[in-house]
Amino acid sequence: MSLEHTRAYRAAYLTYLRTGLPIELSLKHARQTPQYVWETRGDAKVRLSHRRNEGKIFRWDTPPPTGHPGQDYNCRCLALPFEEGKTEYAYLVDLDSLASTGRRWTDLDFVEHFYRGGGRPVTLSEIGQFAEIVQEYAYFSGGDGAYHRLKGQIADWARELKTPIYHFGDKYSFKNVAYSHGYATVKGDFLGSVVSKGDMIKIDGICSFSFHDVFTDPTSLRQNLTGTSSRSERLPSMLESLSELGGEAYEVVGYWQAQFHALVLKDKYKSAYHVRKKH
Template identity: 35%
Template sequence: MFIDQNTYQIAFDAYLRKGTPIELALKQDKSTGFYIWRTRGDNKVRSSHAAQDGKVFAWDNPPSTGHPGEGFGCRCKAEPYVPAVSESLNVQMVGVTDTGRPWTNRDFINHYRNGNGVPVRVRDFGHLRKIVNEYWGTVSNRLVGQIADAARIQTSGQFSYPFTNIYQMQHIVFIIGHTTIEGEAKGQVTFQKNGTLRISGDCGFELVVEFADPLDIGIELPGGTPYPILDSWSARMSGTIVADGNKSWIRLDG
């Protein structure tokens, strides 16, 4: 709940002039779960409330005086308080293991001529780990920010975020060239009382490209059959982020 300061000021002026009680809802914003007790700072403040000025209380654990505004004629306010939060959203790769020796260009061409179009997995020709490391080093900050923003839209419950793009991998495996990597993040987000979101879930990744041009000149050579190069892996994600993206460093433009 957001407390409009102008509305509160009008209500407070009415209280001073006519003795009209201020609605309790105008004094209490419970969105963060915590508040700082603030008095009016004048000689009308009762001593028990003055002793609590500037102190932090939880809405579910009131002080002996009750919360601000609950006592008769109380003019004190509850200023929302968000405890310090250490943000993190960790994405840990799973299943990134090479099972075969690294192929050379000659190996790719031999499979083009003799493989009858049978697909090959990146891990089977020994380059998955390098490609995943290159990919994650390129997209990690952006993708984590996108996942965080998707979780903020949902606020509570299940959320998902699909992604896809083309990446340059020639410097790792020249034969592969332009490589499409796509996937989807799926998880659970839970809103916490301190204004944060708890996130957990998984990401799935898929790499898809076709070997169809051994000379990289846009022409398929006779005597060969194009074949798919593909693979997949996953990641586990978990962490805590600030629900208000404007106050968080983990966001798309962060």
């Protein structure tokens, strides 16, 4: 049934590409269930708003702000018919607003705090990059994003249940947000309930995340800033005068939580949610 629907969707999408006939119309007969699970291709090309929809349940009569899968230009996402207790899903919803309290730091602000901050730690919210850092980690790290991978990791953990809490953590590049970050650590854990339901497992709980970075040596940053800022005469001299102050390393930290909800097949080889071994 889900295969039929997928075929119908692809057919409707191809029809749309060829003739411009709205997918809405050609899909009418294919909408076998009132709800569907949003499926992405899980690769680096999926747009951010569709990454956020991945694994979530939507209603055909209440489209999300993005529209339904395949409706937006060049979208390759699919709608899997949703049957309660039978269809797999897995999604994370951030519990914190991720709003920042401070103005967004530039690389020069990182350097300035090194020389003037006396080693005082700063939070992602304080440096105005909370939402950006979480977004980079959750939806872009490793190409597919950590939230995408966590779904499979937590599902595999729930299948084995060798430990009461699932711990995770790794180093990620955050240079896309600010050169100053370089590589930083994000680690955390999942704590929640795991309930067996026939050939499925229901998983519900909270993921807690902690971001940790140490700003130590502005030398490489200085080269980056001065090397690429030929227009600014001010910058090198400002860095010179700042460096006379000595400088002290400081931590950049951030904490947030997300709800995790999933229903996955016990048989990981039949499931869309498991960690695929790399060869």
